[in-house]
Amino acid sequence: MNDPFRETDDEARDLAQTLLLSARYGALAVSDQGVPFVSRIALVTERGMMPMTLISDLAHHTTCLRTTPHASLLIGDVPDKGDPLVHPRMTLKIRAEFVEKDEVLLDRYLFKQPKAKLYARFADFNLVRLTPEGAILNGGFGKAYKLSREDLLAPSL
């Protein structure tokens, strides 16, 4: 079988970082005792920081992440029209970490996800850091790249 991946270059790194910084939601796949379970989460990534999400204790993904922090995250919007497979998207290998919900982090999250103000301070909502350990970037048909953690968190991010 041919290797489907192109050599990772600055264009791929730029696209990956643009996807990360612009993503407001993603599909998070967690391990439910070894079986995958995927659901939609809201998220925020700021320059120089890891992606963060705010998830409820009532959600199944939260229960699964507490047991198994290794997860997979798909980002990249699909515009209302056109072929969904030509639009760039990225699969991130993730390690999730529940962090203290301090006001500084929460404010940064809510600045980009203002609708979450309604519930962000409820005790059963958790701020979770999603640290990327690597990624597969798909820039459209036949344009796939493998990215390291360093590619994703390059100085420009």
Place this chain on the structure above:
Amino acid sequence: MNDPFRETDDEARDLAQTLLLSARYGALAVSDQGVPFVSRIALVTERGMMPMTLISDLAHHTTCLRTTPHASLLIGDVPDKGDPLVHPRMTLKIRAEFVEKDEVLLDRYLFKQPKAKLYARFADFNLVRLTPEGAILNGGFGKAYKLSREDLLAPSL
């Protein structure tokens, strides 16, 4: 902890079936030796049939599904504007089955995914049936339902 699920009613079943019939793509989470891996796939569901996808041997999800057919599929579009968490989406528990790429099935697939004509008949593209075994439907904040296989494949579908 409170049970976050409402009682499944006809409105929930109708929404689930509408999501299935209108989905043109989804986030497929497969098991990569027990670790989740999520990526975007194109798909088609017709009334009275299971969802189908067309995936390449070059794609990592294909390799994983050949080993472990149990997967999870997230469907439900996110419009360009607004809060991504208020729009309906559904997580399906899936069993994947590689089926013969006969012309009848392929024509039905390509009718709704005409862009796939470019590669559908390549030998390394596989038609895969994604049989739903159950689902969690999220109709917006606080509107969650559990659905059985029978709920998903009710007579109207």
